Amino acid sequence: MMRERVQQYFTQFQNALRNLEEAVQYAKTDIEIDGTIKRFELCYELSWKLIKEYLADLGLICKNPRDCFRLAYQNGLIANDQIWMEMIDARNRLVRTYSAEESREMFIDIKEKFLHELKYLYDKILNAGQI
Structure with a gap:
């Protein structure tokens, strides 16, 4: 069984993913x-x-998103590490700038690329049988 902390993050992620x-x-x-x-x-x-x-x-220890996504890819938790790197860039852009045009582009990326990858992660952890 996973630690309680992992289960808490999984439950929060599950709810956030459903809302997304x-x-x-x-x-x-x-x-x-x-x-x-x-x-x-x-x-x-x-x-x-x-x-x-x-x-x-x-x-396996990682301390930031980039390192965690690399390790997750190496360990089969995520399918496309390049899209996860794009997510990092997208998230960083959201913090720095904002325009209606950029938000539309971001929405398309979320809908067409990011959501699929997030669901893949969810399925992988769920099907690992430890949650």
Whole structure:
């Protein structure tokens, strides 16, 4: 069994992912798209913290998203490390700049690329049989 901390992150990630899926499905207006982006940010933060704790249980230590995503890829938790690196860049752009055009582009990336990768991570950890 995983440690309680991993289970807590998994449950939080599960809820955030469910909320993100719903937002992606229904968002049409600018405010709904902005809300979807906020939900993505939360999902992203929880995903790397979940990965960090999950890998720690395997004796693998990572301290930042980039290192955690690399280790997660090497250990089969994520399918496409390049898309996860794009997520890092996207998350960093959100912190620094904001424009309506950029938010639309971000929404498309979330819908067409990022959500799939987040769901893959969820399925991998769920099916590891330890949660």
